[in-house]
Amino acid sequence: MNKGRVEAFTDAVLAIILTIMILEFKTPESFAISAILDQVPYLISYAIGYLFIGVAWYNHHYMFSKTRWISRNVYWANNFWMFATSFLPVATAWVGKGLNQQGPETFYFLVYMLWSMAYFILSLMLVKANEKGHRPEAAQSIRSMVIYRFMSNWKWVGLQIIASIVVLIYFPALQMVIVSLLIIFVGARFNKDSDQLFN
Structure with a gap:
């Protein structure tokens, strides 16, 4: 499968997700600078979401740059990862409306866990594709x-899940x-x- 097309499609989907996230930021009706304060919870969740996608894209780019051959499994794992990522604007917007509320924070946690699972599956499929393509390095x-x-260590993942559940019960904003x-x-x-892949 053509790696460039998969990367281009992924970049387009992530760009759309980021665009949807900023469109949730509402322009205040008032011209007073204090009017923006109502949007601070959303700005916090947006900043975290933007960082989330930026870091994920960098890692995705690294893995795909190392890979020459895209199998069907990689293609579908990449689609699953994008599907999980597409829930981020909804989770971000809802958390922005209730930064310390259990419902929005629990949904964000579930989206994050789905995303983590999808990302790990994608990484695993890329490892297998490289092994099959005789690229062990x-x-x-x-x-x-x-x-x-981190994601392949069940102890760390289990600790994260336990910590998140405790936080969601007692102080959801800490999620x-x-x-x-x-x-x-x-x-x-x-x-x-x-940062030396194309030098």
């Missing part, structure tokens, strides 16, 4: 990514803090060669 590069190692920390300290810890 590319497969190893994907396996060595911090996000891959966004957990997601932000995972994005920064797990997702954004890129492989050293990630």
